[in-house]
Amino acid sequence: MNVPTMADMMAQGKQPEVLFWVGAAGSYDDRAKKISRAFVKILVHSNVNFAVLGTEESSTGDAAKRAGNEFLFQMQAMMNIEVLNGYEVKKIVTCDPHSFNTLKNEYSSLGGKYEVFHHTQFIQNLISEGRLKIDDTVLKGKRVTFHDPCYLGRANDVYESPRDLIKRLGVNLTEMKRNKSSALCCGAGGAQMFKDAEKGDKEINVLRTEDALETNPEIIATGCPYCNTMMTDGIKFKEKEAEVVVKDIAELIAEANNL
Amino acid sequence: MHYLPNIVFALALAVGIGFFAMNIRKLFRNIKLGKNVNRTDKKSERIKNMLMIALGQSKMVKRPFSGFLHIIVYVGFIIINIEVLEIIIDGLFGTHRVFLGFLGNALYGFLIATFEILAVLVFVVVTIFWTRRNLSNIKRFLSKEMKGWPKRDGNIILYFEMVIMTLFLIMNASDTVFQQAGIGNPISQFIAPFFDGFSLASIHTIERTAWWFHILGILVFLNYLFYSKHLHILLAFPNTYFANLNPKGQFNNLESVTNEVKLMMDPDADPYAMPAEGTEEAVPEKFGASDVADLNWVQLLNAYTCTECGRCTSSCPASLTGKELSPRKIMMDTRDRLEEVGRNIDANKGTFVDDGKQLLNDYITPEELWACTSCNACVEECPVNIDPLSIIMDMRRYLVMEESAAPQELNSMMTNIENNGAPWQYSQQDRLNWTKEE
Numbered sequence: 294m295n296v297p298t299m300a301d302m303m304a305q306g307k308q309p310e311v312l313f314w315v316g317a318a319g320s321y322d323d324r325a326k327k328i329s330r331a332f333v334k335i336l337v338h339s340n341v342n343f344a345v346l347g348t349e350e351s352s353t354g355d356a357a358k359r360a361g362n363e364f365l366f367q368m369q370a371m372m373n374i375e376v377l378n379g380y381e382v383k384k385i386v387t388c389d390p391h392s393f394n395t396l397k398n399e400y401s402s403l404g405g406k407y408e409v410f411h412h413t414q415f416i417q418n419l420i421s422e423g424r425l426k427i428d429d430t431v432l433k434g435k436r437v438t439f440h441d442p443c444y445l446g447r448a449n450d451v452y453e454s455p456r457d458l459i460k461r462l463g464v465n466l467t468e469m470k471r472n473k474s475s476a477l478c479c480g481a482g483g484a485q486m487f488k489d490a491e492k493g494d495k496e497i498n499v500l501r502t503e504d505a506l507e508t509n510p511e512i513i514a515t516g517c518p519y520c521n522t523m524m525t526d527g528i529k530f531k532e533k534e535a536e537v538v539v540k541d542i543a544e545l546i547a548e549a550n551n552l
Numbered sequence: 553m554h555y556l557p558n559i560v561f562a563l564a565l566a567v568g569i570g571f572f573a574m575n576i577r578k579l580f581r582n583i584k585l586g587k588n589v590n591r592t593d594k595k596s597e598r599i600k601n602m603l604m605i606a607l608g609q610s611k612m613v614k615r616p617f618s619g620f621l622h623i624i625v626y627v628g629f630i631i632i633n634i635e636v637l638e639i640i641i642d643g644l645f646g647t648h649r650v651f652l653g654f655l656g657n658a659l660y661g662f663l664i665a666t667f668e669i670l671a672v673l674v675f676v677v678v679t680i681f682w683t684r685r686n687l688s689n690i691k692r693f694l695s696k697e698m699k700g701w702p703k704r705d706g707n708i709i710l711y712f713e714m715v716i717m718t719l720f721l722i723m724n725a726s727d728t729v730f731q732q733a734g735i736g737n738p739i740s741q742f743i744a745p746f747f748d749g750f751s752l753a754s755i756h757t758i759e760r761t762a763w764w765f766h767i768l769g770i771l772v773f774l775n776y777l778f779y780s781k782h783l784h785i786l787l788a789f790p791n792t793y794f795a796n797l798n799p800k801g802q803f804n805n806l807e808s809v810t811n812e813v814k815l816m817m818d819p820d821a822d823p824y825a826m827p828a829e830g831t832e833e834a835v836p837e838k839f840g841a842s843d844v845a846d847l848n849w850v851q852l853l854n855a856y857t858c859t860e861c862g863r864c865t866s867s868c869p870a871s872l873t874g875k876e877l878s879p880r881k882i883m884m885d886t887r888d889r890l891e892e893v894g895r896n897i898d899a900n901k902g903t904f905v906d907d908g909k910q911l912l913n914d915y916i917t918p919e920e921l922w923a924c925t926s927c928n929a930c931v932e933e934c935p936v937n938i939d940p941l942s943i944i945m946d947m948r949r950y951l952v953m954e955e956s957a958a959p960q961e962l963n964s965m966m967t968n969i970e971n972n973g974a975p976w977q978y979s980q981q982d983r984l985n986w987t988k989e990e
Contacts, residue, residue, distance in 0.1 A: 296987040317974040319986070326986035333987075347984045351973030359926050360962045361840065361948030363806045365969060367813040370805075398802035403810065443927040448801025474932050475614075478869040483926030487965035487975055491923040494874030501869075 296333055298347035299380045309344040311415070312382045314396065316389035317352055318518035324525065325518035328388050331547035332412050338552050339425040343386075349376050355391040358399070360484035367403065370395075374405035384408045386415040388543060390444035390517045391482075397449070411445055413454040413516050413542055420461070429463030431549045437464040438508040440501065440524060441476035442517035455516045458542050462549050467508040477501045479523035486519050502527025506537070513539045561643035561767075568771030575778040579856060582894040586849030591794040598793045601937070606788040611935040615863070618684075621677045625713070628674035629785070632667050632720070639767050649730065661735030668724065668739040671717040678713045685710070692862030695871075697881040702860055705780045712773045719766035726759035728752065784859035788936040791857040794850050795937035800928045803945055808837040809953075840949025843910040844890045847946060854938040855887035864930035864940060870923040877923035879930035879940035885915035886943060912947055921947050922959055 302309055313336065318325040336343050354369030377385075385407050387393050397409035410418070419425040439459055445451045452473045459466050471477045480490070480497030490496060502524055505513045513528070515521050524539045540548075591598075604610045609626065613619035638651045652660045685693050685706055693703075724730060725743035737744070747755050777783050784791075815821050841847050864879035865871045871878050889911045897904050912918075924944045931939050951957045958966070965975045973980045 294987045294990070296984070298984070315983070315986070317976065320983045321974060321976055321978045321986075326989065329986050330990070345984070348981055350983055351980065352969045352975060354969070356975050357966055357969050358803060359945070359948075360958060360966065361945065361950075361952035362958075362966050363809045363839065363949055364813065364953060365966055367805065367809050368816075369969065369973070371813060371817055394799075394801035398799050399805060402805055443925070443929075444801050447928040447932050449799050475867065475929075477867075477872070478925045478927035478929065480869060480925060483924050484962055484965065485925050488922070488959050488961035490873075491870070491875045491877070491919055493870070493923075497869045497873050497925065500873055 294330060294333060296347075297344045298349075299344045299382075300347070300349065302344045303380065307342075308381065310342045311384045311386050311410075312377070312380075313343050313345050314353075314385050314387035314389070314392050315345055315350060316387055316392045316518070318522075319388055320350070322518060322522070324521060325388075328518055328521070328541040328543055331541065331552070332388050332543040334547045334552035335416060335419075335425065335543060335550075338550065339419045341419070341424070346376060346380075351376075353392045353395040355395040356484045356487060358395070359482070360487075366399075370400055370403050370405070374400055374403060377405055377407065382407060384410070386410045386412055388412045388516070388518065388541065390442040390448070391519070394444045394448050411449075411451060411454065411516065413445075413458055414451065416543070416546065417454050417457055420458075427458070427461040427546055428549045428551070429461060431551070432512075432545065433463040435462075435464045435512055436508070436510050437462075437466050437512045437514050437545075438469055438505050438510040439466065439472075439514045440469070440479065440505060440520055441473060442515065442520045443476070443478050443482050445516055446476055447474055455514070455542055458546065459514055462545055464512070467510065469504045469508055471504055477504060479517075479520040479527075481519035481523045486522075496527075496530075498523035498527040499530050502531055506531060506533065510537055512545070513537060514542055514545060515539060516542050555646070558644060558646050564768060564771060565640065565643070568768075568774060572775050572778065575775070578894060578898075579778065579783075581897075582890050583849050583852045583856065585845050585890070585893065586847050586852040587845075589848040589850055591796075591850060594797055597797055598795075601795060601797075602789055602793040605935070605937060606792040609935070611933075611937075614933075614935075621680060624670075624673050624677045625681075628670040632670055632674075634663065635667050635720070636767070636770060639763070643767065649727075657733070657735050664724070664736030665738050668721065668737065671720050672739050675714055675717045678710050678717075682707065682710045692866040692880075695862065695865060695878060695880070697878055697884055698860070698862070702781065702884065705782075706860070708776070709780060709782050712769065712776065716766060716769045716773065719762045719769060723759060723762035723766055726755050726762060728755055728759075781858065781860045784857050784936060787853065787857040791853055792937050794853065796850075796939060796942070800931055803942075806839065806949070808839065838950070839953035840951070841943070841946035842912040842950045842954070844886060844893055845904075846950070847886070847943060851886070851939070851943055851946075852890055854940075854943075855883050855890055857936055858883040858887065858938055859936075860884060861935065863933040863935065864938070867929040867933045869925055869927060869929065875920075875923040876917065877920040879944075882916060882920070882940045882943055883938060886911065889915050912950065916947065918951060918957065921951065924948075 299312065315329050319329040351373055352369050353373065354366035357369065358366035385396055390411060393409055393411045396407060416425065437459055439455060441452065477500065478497060479501050505524065513524050515524060521539055521541055528534055528537050528539060609623055612622050641650050642648055684690055721740050721743055724737060724740035726747055731737060731741065731744045747758065838846060844852060860880055862880050868877065868879050893904060896907055921944055926941060928941060931941050968975055968977050972978060
């Protein structure tokens with residue numbers, strides 16, 4: 294898969310229309326890498342002139358900040374801002390709501406002002422600009438439920454972009470009882486992804502998976518690599534792997550359009 | 553002697569309001585112990601929030617049943633208070649139902665009739681609330697932090713409201729002249745027959761007694777607010793006005809840290825620089841919060857505003873899965889500690905004397921703090937825009953930056969970010985490997 298880097302672009306004297314911020318999960322996590330590739334296929338298919346930072350990308354510092362390490366966060370932020378501003382980046386898209394939130398909200402007061410999109414917003418724009426058309430026949434009638442990532446939903450009030458895309462797939466979308474602003478967290482946020490949970494009587498991802506299973510879905514759609522991991526683990530715990538799959542919206546679109 | 557009741561009334565009013573004012577000053581002083589945070593921008597948006605959320609109860613009705621019932625009590629409370637104005641004038645000047653003369657039979661009758669109907673509605677709703685708190689199995693009222701005083705406090709408030717509403721109706725029912733006029737007594741006319749066999753003098757005594765206990769009850773209730781969770785009826789307004797307006801996912805960037813990080817990254821900075829001659833060497837600012845004075849004043853206002861409804865806790869993923877964390881408890885602990893600090897200041901002639909305690913550990917444990925997923929469900933749920941998450945984050949910052957007391961796995965995660973720019977142990981050189989796989 295050919296993915297241009299900002300350094301390549303600069304060497305050719307070109308400026309891409311958007312930077313794809315891959316994020317740590319999207320770069321290293323085997324499950325999340327598939328989401329990155331699916332999104333790149335959509336970008337290529339839509340003739341988007343994009344680039345990634347590649348080896349120049351580093352952690353946004355989101356997890357460090359939520360763990361309480363403001364020093365490490367600001368160090369990461371300033372390093373990244375230096376790189377981004379060096380390439381005169383104006384527009385960023387990412388599949389990770391945590392990177393989306395941090396880049397959009399927390400970098401600006403440190404000198405990094407960018408127009409930042411979650412990939413569901415960006416894809417929505419591609420559709421309204423006529424650059425992409427989603428095939429609504431391949432997944433037609435599939436039972437789908439959508440899990441709102443906290444850092445996309447409550448944190449940034451983005452509820453409709455992912456739902457709009459799901460509806461365009463021609464699927465049957467059923468909401469969970471807790472959805473949109475009252476959605477339950479998957480359990481990964483606030484740096485929980487990187488530690489065991491405190492003592493309790495249940496894992497959060499299992500509770501959220503039960504919410505999803507109540508809708509009797511064939512597909513649990515998400516828009517976050519960490520939610521994806523948590524829900525996938527929840528499905529395994531519930532021994533439902535044979536009936537239910539967890540997919541990112543980008544993957545569903547790539548599948549529908551046979552990319 | 554003729555003026556004795558008026559004098560007693562004026563005294564009661566002065567003591568009741570004076571004592572309340574004194575306590576409110578104490579409340580302001582305690583809130584001002586918090587750090588400064590600027591919440592004076594975007595005035596129109598703030599006023600809109602206050603009108604929608606506090607006055608308009610827009611977030612209360614997210615849970616329709618309790619929200620609707622709450623609106624009845626709330627509207628009743630505000631409207632019935634018009635009657636208190638009349639009672640105060642009557643009490644001070646020895647008049648009786650002074651508004652009747654001003655407003656005329658029709659309007660006055662309409663007003664009092666409205667009050668009477670609202671009083672009954674409030675009574676009924678308060679009884680439902682009492683049942684929900686004491687007899688129904690509603691989880692958020694049964695949590696650990698609701699045992700003892702918080703539960704009693706909730707019930708006392710409901711009893712106050714029942715008694716005050718009852719006294720208002722008895723007062724009207726035993727007012728023979730008012731009953732004979734037959735205006736504005738849609739409810740009390742059914743209570744009046746109860747006094748039929750009584751002599752005129754004893755009915756009058758009952759009327760006066762109900763009248764006095766009603767207004768004294770209101771004054772006592774006013775003063776009870778300061779000691780109870782019920783302060784929200786006043787503080788909901790400033791609390792929604794001063795609430796955070798940024799996207800909920802945006803956490804503040806600590807300025808003290810920015811300065812240090814800039815210095816660290818500045819190639820021209822002199823690492824051995826001494827403070828300029830004559831300037832006091834500033835004590836470095838504490839990072840994060842371990843006690844109430846490290847929080848900002850809006851967070852402290854939040855703590856006083858919380859009425860312990862528990863909607864936050866009932867939507868918190870950690871609470872729902874049996875973890876120690878309860879966002880409501882975070883707010884209750886913050887207020888308890890703030891009041892303890894306030895009493896300390898009172899006892900020590902205006903200065904705080906170290907009592908060897910702090911909010912961290914003595915009230916809120918690290919286990920609670922580390923259970924938070926920062927999902928913002930508590931912030932979203934709060935009907936008056938309290939932000940428990942910001943307190944949790946400030947306390948985590950203290951744990952990590954001042955005490956290096958993060959859980960081991962988080963330390964590994966942070967070491968990885970420091971060394972290879974990712975929370976996992978992968979080389980930054982492998983950042984593009986995903987493009988080469990399928």
